[in-house]
Structures are given as structure tokens and as C-alpha cells.
Amino acid sequence: MKNSIKxxxxxxxxxxxxxxxxxxxxxxxxxxxHDSLQNPKVEQVYRGxxxxxxxxxxxxxxxxxxxxxxxxxxxFARVKVNMLGNTPLHNYPTADDSGEKNAFxxxxxxxxxxxxxxxxxxxxxxxxxxxxxIYLVESMGTGTNEGDIVRFKLSDLExxxxxxxxxxxxxxxxxxxxNPYNNSSNNMQMLMALGDVKKAMDSQNGLQTxxxxxxxxxxxxxxxxxxxxALIKKTNKNKKLKTKDKKKAVSGYKKQINNTKKLIxxxxxxxxxxxxxYQDNEDTINAAKQKYPFLNNLSAIQKxxxxxxxxxxxxxxxxxxxxxxxxxYLAQDESLKDLTPGQNNNVTELDPxxxxxxxxxxxxxxxxxxxxxxxxxxxxxxxxxxIGRKRGANxxxxxxxxxxxxxxxxPVGQMLNWWKGAANQCLSYNAANNRLYVVSNDAIVSVPVDxxxxxxxxxxxxxxxxxxxxxxxxxxxxxxxxxGYMLMLWKPELLQTQDPMN
Numbered sequence: 001m002k003n004s005i006k007x008x009x010x011x012x013x014x015x016x017x018x019x020x021x022x023x024x025x026x027x028x029x030x031x032x033x034h035d036s037l038q039n040p041k042v043e044q045v046y047r048g049x050x051x052x053x054x055x056x057x058x059x060x061x062x063x064x065x066x067x068x069x070x071x072x073x074x075x076f077a078r079v080k081v082n083m084l085g086n087t088p089l090h091n092y093p094t095a096d097d098s099g100e101k102n103a104f105x106x107x108x109x110x111x112x113x114x115x116x117x118x119x120x121x122x123x124x125x126x127x128x129x130x131x132x133x134i135y136l137v138e139s140m141g142t143g144t145n146e147g148d149i150v151r152f153k154l155s156d157l158e159x160x161x162x163x164x165x166x167x168x169x170x171x172x173x174x175x176x177x178x179n180p181y182n183n184s185s186n187n188m189q190m191l192m193a194l195g196d197v198k199k200a201m202d203s204q205n206g207l208q209t210x211x212x213x214x215x216x217x218x219x220x221x222x223x224x225x226x227x228x229x230a231l232i233k234k235t236n237k238n239k240k241l242k243t244k245d246k247k248k249a250v251s252g253y254k255k256q257i258n259n260t261k262k263l264i265x266x267x268x269x270x271x272x273x274x275x276x277x278y279q280d281n282e283d284t285i286n287a288a289k290q291k292y293p294f295l296n297n298l299s300a301i302q303k304x305x306x307x308x309x310x311x312x313x314x315x316x317x318x319x320x321x322x323x324x325x326x327x328x329y330l331a332q333d334e335s336l337k338d339l340t341p342g343q344n345n346n347v348t349e350l351d352p353x354x355x356x357x358x359x360x361x362x363x364x365x366x367x368x369x370x371x372x373x374x375x376x377x378x379x380x381x382x383x384x385x386x387i388g389r390k391r392g393a394n395x396x397x398x399x400x401x402x403x404x405x406x407x408x409x410x411p412v413g414q415m416l417n418w419w420k421g422a423a424n425q426c427l428s429y430n431a432a433n434n435r436l437y438v439v440s441n442d443a444i445v446s447v448p449v450d451x452x453x454x455x456x457x458x459x460x461x462x463x464x465x466x467x468x469x470x471x472x473x474x475x476x477x478x479x480x481x482x483x484g485y486m487l488m489l490w491k492p493e494l495l496q497t498q499d500p501m502n
Contacts, residue, residue, distance in 0.1 A: 043359035045404055045471065049366040050435050054398075055411035057367075061414045064395055065459035068097040068466045069280035070419055070443045077470035079491045081109055083176060084193055084292065087169050090470045090495065095442075099464040103498040105486065106168050108157075110492035111175035113138060116148045118181040125316030125424065125468070127487040127494065128156075129477035131352045133329065134485070134494070140315040145315035149355050156304035160297055173252050173294035174301040197295070199286040200281035207278045214271045221264045228253045241337065257495075268371050299492060308355045317375060317426055320350075324383030328400070331374045339364075339371040344395050346376070347402065350493045365398075377402075379437070380449050385409070388427040388438055393420040395438055395445070397427075399453055413455025430501060432482030435463075437501070439476050442467045446502070448460065463502055 015267040049131030081087045089106035113120025119140035125147070126137040133153050140146040161167045177194070228495050235241065235249045264337060289295045314332035328350040339345070342409075346361040351358055365372040365387075385402040387409060388395060395418040400409030422440040429436055429449070436452060440447045444465040475487040487493075 004124075023155060027263055027360075029116060032392045036039065039359045042357045044405075045359055045361045045407070047361070047363040047407045049407050050400070050407045051365040051372070052445045053396070054367045057391060057396065057411070060411060061455070062395065063414055063457065063459065063462065065237070065417050066460050067417055067419065068095060068464050070095075070422065070440075070466050071296075071468070072419065072421055072423075073441060073470055075492060076441075078470045079471075079490050079493065081169065083173060089168055090493070091385075092467055092495070095468050096496040098466040099202040100502050102465060102486075102501060104469075104486050104488075104495040106493060107496045108162060108494040109169050109172040110136070110494060111172045112179060113181065114148065114150055114175055114305065115179050115181070115196045116307060117146065117310055119144060119146065120181060120339045120494045122490065124317035124487055124489070124492045125313070125474055127475040127477045127485055128319055128321045129479050129485050130321040130323075131326070133352070134477070135314050135319060135352070136317040136487070137319045137330070140310075140314060142315070142336075143316055143330070145312050146300050146310050147316050147328075149308040149313075149319070149350075150308055151352075151355065152304050160300055160304060164303075166293065170297060172299060172315040173292075174298050177294070177298070182449075194288065194292070199285070200284045201365065204278065204281055204285075207274045208279070211271065211278060214267055214274070218264055218267045219359055221267070224260050225257055225264075292351045293363045306355065315375065318347075318377040319475075320377045320379060320428075321477075322379040322383055323381045323431060324379065324387075325349070325403070326352065326360060328355075329377060329379070331377055333375050335373070335375050336375070337373065339373045341366065341371050343367060343371055347374070354408070357406070361402060361407060364469060365409060375424060378427045380429050380436075381431055381434070384449075384453075386427055386429070386436060388424060390418065390422075390424050392417065394418050395424075397436070397447075397452065398437075412452050414452075414457050418445075419443060425473050428476040428478065430482055430484075432478065432480065432500060433502065435502075437476055437484075439473055439474045444473075444476065444501075465501070 018125045034270060057127060058230050079090075090104070092104040094101050094103065108123060110122065112122045116138070118142055120138060122142065123137050123139045123141060125139045128135040132155055133151050136150045138148050139151055160170070162170050232253050235246055236252070238246070241249070277353050285295070312332050313330065313335050315336060318331040318333065319328060329347055330350060331345060331347045333345070342364070344364055347361045349358045349360070350356065365374070372389065374387055378386050380386070383401070383403065385400050389398070389400040394415035397412050398409040400413050401407060416438065420439065422443060425441065426439045427436065430446070432451050435446045435449065436449055446465070447457060448461055453460055469488070472489040473486060476487055477485045478501070479485070484497040484501045486495045487498075488495060
């Protein structure tokens with residue numbers, strides 16, 4: 001199918017299914033930043049170099065605790081999703097030599113995109129679980145610095161049955177079904193199987209308009225007949241008119257009535273065709289809904305999802321929740337390298353309900369001639385901010401503050417033992433056990449926050465949780481019970497731990 005045809009079908013479908021052309025996406029009048037890192041409509045906070053205590057990194061204590069083995073994949077495993085039915089749910093237990101035992105189980109398969117841009121390709125980079133919501137960052141790709149923030153309430157997804165048996169694919173199916181940009185083989189498979197359903201849905205609005213117009217005409221003509229009958233009665237009762245004049249007037253009215261009834265008969269014949277077409281389409285759609293349950297929830301799922309416009313998300317891995325301020329934070333790290341001397345890190349504080357920016361922070365993390373760029377960010381219950389950075393076979397965590405009163409960071413006293421060459425995917429905080437989690441592919445390390453800040457970590461305090469999924473781990477969020485929500489690629493998928501994480 002040509003892309004122009006597909007875009008037309010999807011746009012019309014969105015209008016039919018959701019009542020709005022183009023879906024649920026806010027657009028250019030938003031005060032969201034996009035081309036610029038500095039938005040004049042929100043408060044700007046500038047600081048200079050906020051990094052201290054890192055003049056000689058080699059003076060930091062290097063932990064030597066043993067680590068389980070992890071295979072660093074050069075090519076990640078890819079998952080096939082059945083667009084027309086239920087894809088089997090994954091169960092990924094921890095590796096045999098993992099220090100902690102748990103398992104990740106599929107919660108939701110994510111769509112190729114949320115119909116925001118033709119660049120979308122299922123590239124999600126962050127997950128936050130907070131405010132009775134799941135927040136995701138969808139990236140348009142490395143180097144584009146474009147993306148969007150997606151929010152859906154956990155209670156809404158629960159009500160829609162997405163967490164029940166058979167519900168894991170509903171979000172993916174609902175959005176890929178109406179995606180005007182997706183030309184993947186999976187989406188083509190859906191178009192081939194449901195082409196007649198799409199055509200039926202596409203034509204329903206036009207048919208309903210035609211039916212309404214004809215019915216309006218019939219109603220108007222019936223009113224004319226009633227009015228003419230009333231005139232006949234009034235004329236017959238008029239004692240001032242001569243009999244001859246009455247007969248002439250009544251005859252004229254009856255002639256008009258006959259002509260009007262002929263017109264009504266013709267209109268009813270015209271009405272029969274679109275009504276039959278509409279009913280045939282309804283039969284096609286209803287039969288498809290019985291076979292493909294996701295078609296029943298398209299409108300409700302769409303209403304449950306809140307999507308920002310395209311914004312500057314940087315690489316996209318830094319979306320984080322500050323329990324102290326109850327706000328979201330996102331660093332726009334526009335490259336994977338460090339910054340040039342004097343160049344700022346830029347972090348935007350966001351309202352978690354509107355997804356609009358509240359303020360932006362601009363500061364440097366300067367160490368000698370190196371200006372470090374943030375690629376991770378998280379906060380603990382007290383509002384302390386944390387940044388993580390690889391250093392050879394070690395991992396350095398910086399603790400500080402990031403608010404209007406104080407922006408400052410310094411390294412904690414100890415460097416974690418780390419897998420050399422492992423990806424620095426995200427840093428996350430679990431409020432249920434007050435531990436900080438460093439995430440790489442198939443590997444998660446956690447440490448207690450209270451000991452981390454004091455530099456008194458022992459080997460036993462460092463917990464390693466490893467897997468053999470072969471997939472790319474992008475983000476980790478936690479619910480109030482301490483269960484983890486892991487964002488994996490490819491295909492994008494959200495998985496929940498079987499037990500609270502340690």
C-alpha cells in the first residue's frame with residue numbers, strides 16, 4: 001500500500017474512531033521547547049560550575065566486590081509481536097549466578113509510536129512510575145534530539161483491562177492500527193487482514209452525513225404535507241369563502257400534497273442505499289470487534305493517553321521523578337559525548353499533570369578541561385539529586401541538589417565495581433527500600449542511599465541482579481511496593497518484576 005493512501009486511511013479512521021482529525025496530539029502553540037534549549041516563557045535558572053570534589057578522581061575508593069558474569073551484546077535480541085492476536089507474554093528469570101533472584105514479566109507491549117512524527121520507530125528511552133501514572137520518553141532517534149513524553153494513568157489502564165489476561169497487546173494494537181506513519185511488516189499484516197474493516201470505518205462518517213441530509217429533507221417535506229392538510233381544514237371552515245373558491249383552493253392544496261408525497265417517496269428510495277451500506281459496514285465492524293477485541297477499546301484507550309508535542313528530549317534517558325517537589329525532570333543531553341569547556345547542561349522541570357515546563361536549569365559540571373554531560377538523573381525522597389558516570393571498570397555516582405535554592409554536585413566517596421564496556425542506561429531510585437539502581441543491559445546494581453552518601457558501603461551492601469535476555473534495557477521505574485518496571489527494546493515492551501526489587 002502506498003504511504004499516501006495509508007496516511008489518508010489512518011487520518012480518516014482517527015476522525016471516525018476518536019472524533020478528531022489527527023488524533024490526540026497537542027501542537028505548535030505549546031510553550032514546550034523544541035528548536036531552542038532556552039524557553040523565554042518559563043523561569044530560567046543559571047549557575048556556573050557546580051561540580052566540586054572531583055579534581056583527582058583516582059583518589060576515590062574503588063570497591064572490589066565480586067560481580068556476576070554478564071554478556072554484553074553487540075546485537076540485541078528482537079521480539080516479534082502478533083498484531084492480530086495475543087503475543088505470548090515473556091518471563092525473564094534472573095541469571096543463575098545473579099546475586100539477587102527475581103523475574104521480569106510482560107506488562108505492556110508498546111506501539112511503534114503515538115502518531116506524533118513520521119520519524120517514530122518504537123524507540124523509547126525512559127520510564128517513570130509515579131503520580132498514579134506511567135511516563136515514557138519516546139525518541140525519534142539518536143542525534144535528532146526530538147521526541148515526546150507519553151503519560152497514561154495506571155487506574156485507567158486497569159479499568160480498560162490492559163493489565164488483565166489478553167490485555168498486554170491492546171495499547172500497541174490500538175495505536176499501530178491508526179498510525180499513519182508506520183510501514184512496518186507487522187503493520188502491513190494488520191492492514192491486509194483488516195483492510196475491509198478500515199474501509200468500512202472510513203466510509204461511516206460520510207454515509208451517516210448522507211443519511212442525515214436525506215432524513216432532514218424527508219422531515220421537511222412531511223412538515224409541508226402537515227401544513228397543507230391544516231390549510232385544507234382551515235379553508236373548509238372558512239364561512240366567508242364561496243363554495244366555488246373553497247373547492248378551487250382545496251384542490252390546489254391537494255395537488256401540492258400529492259407532488260410532495262411523490263418527492264418523499266423518491267427520497268425514501270434514495271435513503272435505502274446508504275442505510276443498507278451503513279448497516280453492512282456495521283456488520284463488518286461488529287464481526288471484526290468480536291474477533292479482534294482491541295477494536296472495542298480504541299476510543300477509550302486513546303482518551304487514557306496524554307501525549308506532549310514534539311520537544312527537545314536530548315537522548316531521552318534522563319526523565320526522572322523528584323518525590324520532594326512531585327515534579328518531573330528531563331536533561332536535554334544533545335550528544336552522547338562530553339560538552340566543550342564552558343558549555344552548560346540543560347535540565348527542564350515539568351508539571352506531571354500538564355507535561356508543561358515549569359523552569360529550566362543551566363549549569364556546568366567542569367573538571368579541569370572536561371565539561372561532563374549528564375546522561376542519567378534521579379532523585380531520592382529528600383530531593384537529593386544523583387548523576388551516574390562510567391569510569392573504566394568503575395562507576396562514579398555524584399550526589400547533590402537541583403533546585404532554585406541550590407545546584408551542586410560532588411562524587412560520593414566510593415566508586416562501584418562495574419563491567420568494563422557496559423552501557424550506562426539509567427539511574428533510578430526505589431522509594432520502597434531507599435536504594436539507588438544503576439542499569440545496564442541485562443545487569444542492575446543497587447546500593448543503599450544512606451550508606452552511599454556517607455561513603456561507608458561494604459561489599460555486602462552492593463546487590464547485583466543479572467539476566468540473560470539479550471535485549472536492550474532502557475529504563476527502570478518503581479511502584480510504591482518496590483516492584484520494578486523495566487523498559488526493554490526491541491520491540492518496545494514494559495515488564496514488571498515478579499517481586500519487589502532488592
